[in-house]
Amino acid sequence: MELSSPAKINLWLRILGRRDDGFHEVETRLCQIGIADTVRIEQVSSVPGIALTCNVPGIPVDESNLAIKALRAFENKVGKTAGWRIHLEKRIPSGAGLGGGSSNAAAILRGANELTGSPLNLAELLEIAGHIGADVPCFLLHTTAADGTGRGEKVVPVEFSWKLPLVLIKPSFPIPTPWAYQRWRDSQELPGVLYAPQICPWGEMVNSLERPVFEKHRFLPALKTWLLEQKGVRAALMSGSGSTMFAITESGADAGEVAEKAKAWCGDTAWVQPTETLR
Numbered sequence: 001m002e003l004s005s006p007a008k009i010n011l012w013l014r015i016l017g018r019r020d021d022g023f024h025e026v027e028t029r030l031c032q033i034g035i036a037d038t039v040r041i042e043q044v045s046s047v048p049g050i051a052l053t054c055n056v057p058g059i060p061v062d063e064s065n066l067a068i069k070a071l072r073a074f075e076n077k078v079g080k081t082a083g084w085r086i087h088l089e090k091r092i093p094s095g096a097g098l099g100g101g102s103s104n105a106a107a108i109l110r111g112a113n114e115l116t117g118s119p120l121n122l123a124e125l126l127e128i129a130g131h132i133g134a135d136v137p138c139f140l141l142h143t144t145a146a147d148g149t150g151r152g153e154k155v156v157p158v159e160f161s162w163k164l165p166l167v168l169i170k171p172s173f174p175i176p177t178p179w180a181y182q183r184w185r186d187s188q189e190l191p192g193v194l195y196a197p198q199i200c201p202w203g204e205m206v207n208s209l210e211r212p213v214f215e216k217h218r219f220l221p222a223l224k225t226w227l228l229e230q231k232g233v234r235a236a237l238m239s240g241s242g243s244t245m246f247a248i249t250e251s252g253a254d255a256g257e258v259a260e261k262a263k264a265w266c267g268d269t270a271w272v273q274p275t276e277t278l279r
């Protein structure tokens with residue numbers, strides 16, 4: 001079975017405070033976008049085991065891979081094991097704040113469930129997904145957008161009718177999600193950088209994690225400021241815990257032009273990709 005595993009951006013991510021369990025209470029809107037991995041999953045035998053391959057070196061293919069974590073969690077829930085083969089054809093950059101690993105985990109849950117006669121309902125799949133990662137449940141819903149609360153794992157579907165042209169810019173450095181959250185409370189805003197919500201027809205775009213991440217990675221506030229000065233850019237924001245910065249443009253043509261300028265501005269260190277939100 002072959003499944004598409006889309007990336008996401010966060011149109012907003014507000015941290016409300018730190019919880020007793022060490023996680024942070026958030027309010028976020030996650031929107032799927034037109035960049036996707038391809039996940040292939042098949043049952044190959046009744047002898048228990050998981051063989052995972054991936055086209056990108058550096059992505060772990062051991063038990064730490066979220067795709068394997070998802071399949072293990074699925075088997076534990078249904079109480080059966082089998083021999084599985086999984087292949088990940090990655091296009092989503094890793095450590096990018098685009099939910100690539102989380103999306104792969106959701107695709108594996110969907111695929112394993114379908115291949116075994118759908119023993120689990122959506123609520124059961126969502127419950128498993130929430131224990132794999134905060135960004136996994138949103139990819140199980142039948143809408144391309146979701147609002148997350150709690151750790152981000154409590155999701156409700158959102159009918160999102162905007163097809164927003166985007167430019168994604170991911171610098172060469174990844175940002176570990178735990179690091180960003182842990183530094184949020186004691187972080188400070190840098191002078192002259194826009195952190196305030198950007199009021200748009202599709203919502204108030206803001207990301208609380210910009211404050212800790214921008215303190216350390218000064219390239220990102222400089223990039224955000226530069227993007228907001230470009231013709232045709234309506235808004236710019238970091239996605240999730242970063243390092244991807246995205247700009248929403250007036251048109252697809254503007255997105256293409258800003259992408260070309262961004263490649264020149266960033267040099268060849270960044271991954272630059274025009275795309276759009278799905279609806």
Ligand SMILES: C[C@@](CO)(OP(=O)(O)O)[C@H](O)COP(=O)(O)OP(=O)(O)OC[C@H]1O[C@@H](n2ccc(N)nc2=O)[C@H](O)[C@@H]1O
Pocket residue numbers: 022023024025026130131132133134135150151152177178179181182
């Ligand atoms: C929820 C867990 C962990 O307790 O499993 P269960 O214990 O229920 O089974 C899951 O592993 C899932 O946590 P985790 O694997 O860390 O993945 P993510 O949700 O992506 O979070 C990564 C890390 O970012 C930080 N984080 C993330 C989200 C959030 N709202 N607040 C945070 O502080 C935490 O340090 C967290 O450990």
Ligand SMILES: Nc1ncnc2c1ncn2[C@@H]1O[C@H](COP(=O)(O)OP(=O)(O)O)[C@@H](O)[C@H]1O
Pocket residue numbers: 058059060064065066067088093094095096097098099100101102103104105175177240241242243
């Ligand atoms: N299937 C996967 N795809 C990508 N990264 C994965 C996967 N499984 C585990 N990882 C690890 O998770 C981290 C990044 O996860 P990813 O979801 O791509 O980034 P983000 O959470 O920032 O969107 C990296 O440390 C990577 O090694």
